[in-house]
Amino acid sequence: MSKQYLTTHTVDDAHITDIFSLAATPRTLLSASGSSTLHVHDTTDPSFPLRQSIPDAHKLGCHHVCTSRNGLYAASAGFGGEVKIWELNKETGDWSSGGEITGPTVKPGEVWAIALSEDGGYLASTTNDGRINVWDVADQSKAKIREYETGSAGSGSFGMCVDLSRDGKFTASGHQNGSVYVFNNDTGRILYSLSGLAKPVRAVAISPAGTRVAAAGDAGIIAIYDTKHGEHVGNLTGHSSWITSLDWSDTGEYLLSGSMDGKVKVWSIERSVCVATHSETDKALWAVRWLPKTGRSEMFCTAGANRSISFYREATGS
Amino acid sequence: MTTSAGTVVSRIESILEAILDCVAQGQELTIDFVSNRSGSGNSPQTVRFPGRTAVEATKFARILLILQLAHDALVSGTVLTKRHIFYQHQGLFVRQRTVDELVDNLASALNVRRDDLNIVASSKGVFSGPLSIRLQDNTVIGPATGEVGIALPAAGSIATISCEIIRWILIVEKDLIRFNCPHIPIFVLADYDPDGLNILRHYRLKSEIVSQSFTAPAIRWLGIKSEDLLERESCLDMLRIPSPDNLQLPENQSSRESTGSKTSISSTECREPISVLSARDRNVAVGILKKLVDSGDDPTAVELGRELQVMLMMGIKAEIQWLDEAGNLTEWLDTKIGQMLLGA
Numbered sequence: 338m339s340k341q342y343l344t345t346h347t348v349d350d351a352h353i354t355d356i357f358s359l360a361a362t363p364r365t366l367l368s369a370s371g372s373s374t375l376h377v378h379d380t381t382d383p384s385f386p387l388r389q390s391i392p393d394a395h396k397l398g399c400h401h402v403c404t405s406r407n408g409l410y411a412a413s414a415g416f417g418g419e420v421k422i423w424e425l426n427k428e429t430g431d432w433s434s435g436g437e438i439t440g441p442t443v444k445p446g447e448v449w450a451i452a453l454s455e456d457g458g459y460l461a462s463t464t465n466d467g468r469i470n471v472w473d474v475a476d477q478s479k480a481k482i483r484e485y486e487t488g489s490a491g492s493g494s495f496g497m498c499v500d501l502s503r504d505g506k507f508t509a510s511g512h513q514n515g516s517v518y519v520f521n522n523d524t525g526r527i528l529y530s531l532s533g534l535a536k537p538v539r540a541v542a543i544s545p546a547g548t549r550v551a552a553a554g555d556a557g558i559i560a561i562y563d564t565k566h567g568e569h570v571g572n573l574t575g576h577s578s579w580i581t582s583l584d585w586s587d588t589g590e591y592l593l594s595g596s597m598d599g600k601v602k603v604w605s606i607e608r609s610v611c612v613a614t615h616s617e618t619d620k621a622l623w624a625v626r627w628l629p630k631t632g633r634s635e636m637f638c639t640a641g642a643n644r645s646i647s648f649y650r651e652a653t654g655s
Numbered sequence: 656m657t658t659s660a661g662t663v664v665s666r667i668e669s670i671l672e673a674i675l676d677c678v679a680q681g682q683e684l685t686i687d688f689v690s691n692r693s694g695s696g697n698s699p700q701t702v703r704f705p706g707r708t709a710v711e712a713t714k715f716a717r718i719l720l721i722l723q724l725a726h727d728a729l730v731s732g733t734v735l736t737k738r739h740i741f742y743q744h745q746g747l748f749v750r751q752r753t754v755d756e757l758v759d760n761l762a763s764a765l766n767v768r769r770d771d772l773n774i775v776a777s778s779k780g781v782f783s784g785p786l787s788i789r790l791q792d793n794t795v796i797g798p799a800t801g802e803v804g805i806a807l808p809a810a811g812s813i814a815t816i817s818c819e820i821i822r823w824i825l826i827v828e829k830d831l832i833r834f835n836c837p838h839i840p841i842f843v844l845a846d847y848d849p850d851g852l853n854i855l856r857h858y859r860l861k862s863e864i865v866s867q868s869f870t871a872p873a874i875r876w877l878g879i880k881s882e883d884l885l886e887r888e889s890c891l892d893m894l895r896i897p898s899p900d901n902l903q904l905p906e907n908q909s910s911r912e913s914t915g916s917k918t919s920i921s922s923t924e925c926r927e928p929i930s931v932l933s934a935r936d937r938n939v940a941v942g943i944l945k946k947l948v949d950s951g952d953d954p955t956a957v958e959l960g961r962e963l964q965v966m967l968m969m970g971i972k973a974e975i976q977w978l979d980e981a982g983n984l985t986e987w988l989d990t991k992i993g994q995m996l997l998g999a
Binding site: 354355357371396397398400416417418465466495497513537555556557576577578579596597598619620621623642 | 885886919921922923924931932934937941944945948957960961964965967968970
């Protein structure tokens with residue numbers, strides 16, 4: 338059975354240039370683009386108004402933004418190589434600077450994709466030579482506490498994407514040469530090296546329960562692995578273009594995927610089928626995200642080269 | 656001292672024949688070559704296949720490919736650039752410098768000048784079209800009306816360039832050229848990589864490159880842009896020359912076919928080779944982005960900045976040759992230039 342989603346609202350020209358990344362909190366959506374400004378949209382209002390604008394966040398533009406599950410922290414990575422931490426003021430609901438990751442290992446090429454832990458205490462980032470760094474961002478010094486190598490030192494494949502499990506046990510990374518790695522954060526070692534996609538992996542996502550890893554990219558296939566044995570447990574096929582973004586629904590029942598041809602798909606994990614396909618544009622989608630469930634129905638949003646953010650709502654009441 | 660094409664062809668053919676003889680007799684393949692170690696001049700060297708090491712086998716393959724390309728160029732009367740040779744097999748040569756060195760050594764081994772192999776340095780460039788260049792010594796080069804381009808003379812040797820009947824100029828890559836041809840539209844076609852975009856930045860934003868009587872905006876960026884790689888379908892839609900009468904033009908199947916529709920670079924159907932950005936490419940791109948941000952709100956700076964960001968996001972680059980894989984670069988150029996001349 339397919340699911341029905343409706344476009345409930347589109348924020349046209351949400352940024353003056355391509356939107357490269359989205360990150361949700363329970364009440365807001367953060368968007369990052371080729372411009373220097375980060376935007377915070379209010380997702381509790383049906384017209385999704387701009388709640389806050391953070392100017393001069395990244396002078397050369399911002400390619401990744403992420404939030405902690407608890408909604409209190411955000412991090413953003415800019416084309417200039419800088420990584421900034423943002424904190425939510427619970428009283429006012431405004432975001433303000435929570436410092437910057439600095440040091441010799443933060444420069445262009447040293448940070449690409451980023452992910453925050455559930456409580457916002459740790460930040461994982463990928464590098465252009467395939468390393469995965471983990472930073473203690475809760476601490477004032479924001480020191481690097483782990484450095485995972487993939488491949489021999491300094492010669493790994495570009496790290497295109499990264500995710501942390503909700504329980505903090507696992508880090509997963511996807512690379513330009515098609516490899517996917519899962520690391521055990523407790524031991525600080527590689528747990529699995531997962532093959533099968535062969536082409537660049539642009540998105541990796543660990544399921545809410547931490548039992549599955551979804552990886553996808555230029556092969557147009559979403560590969561699902563289990564984290565218990567590192568087994569490849571299935572493929573979701575149907576995209577005909579590079580897959581740029583993945584996100585698990587809060588229950589882990591559904592996976593959201595977005596691709597370069599503007600199509601967003603919802604997949605049922607249990608049945609391994611696509612249950613909905615939508616496209617508001619034929620231009621690249623760079624980010625697709627579920628919104629944390631607050632009302633009666635599930636919602637997700639998409640953004641990309643057309644500079645707009647589209648919000649979708651599950652059609653209910655049949 | 657120039658050696659005639661026929662002489663060079665026969666020298667190359669005798670090498671190739673010797674290789675064929677070895678193949679026929681099941682012997683190891685050899686090419687008598689010279690190696691040019693810095694300072695010590697040319698020393699004779701025999702390159703073998705399969706040879707003792709993988710390095711030697713690779714060198715043999717490289718030399719053989721260059722010999723074949725030079726032979727074909729001489730026989731067909733075309734001129735090759737070192738860059739073109741590199742793009743014939745990037746995986747084999749790895750670096751442009753490898754080609755440059757081998758070509759020079761090959762010329763030494765054959766006892767000819769590099770030009771005699773019909774191979775020119777890419778920086779010199781060739782021109783084609785109804786253009787006449789008068790040199791300081793009063794000789795005139797051009798017009799180049801055939802299919803074969805004429806090598807551009809050294810800038811210092813040029814006295815005047817006559818361009819009265821020229822309606823537009825197309826610059827294909829690779830290096831910066833100085834102009835003084837006011838009022839003639841100039842189009843630039845460059846690779847979709849950080850260096851290609853940097854050439855555009857120089858042309859459009861750095862006034863010292865062009866003479867003062869020349870306004871930078873007259874230089875128009877033809878491509879390659881990300882949309883050329885991503886939106887092959889809408890690129891084809893633009894083939895319909897915009898005019899008020901044919902807004903409702905039906906699907907023009909013939910033009911669609913003749914242009915050899917090519918799939919988007921991001922399609923899973925795309926079978927073309929794709930080059931990924933190197934660490935150096937990413938660093939160069941970020942460096943250019945910084946300079947563009949300092950250029951402020953200039954529309955060209957904004958457009959170039961966006962292209963660089965999208966390139967970094969996609970993580971890929973594409974040479975002009977990518978557009979030509981289906982053999983349709985000429986038509987693509989016709990269409991693009993036509994649109995730009997009519998549209999703007």
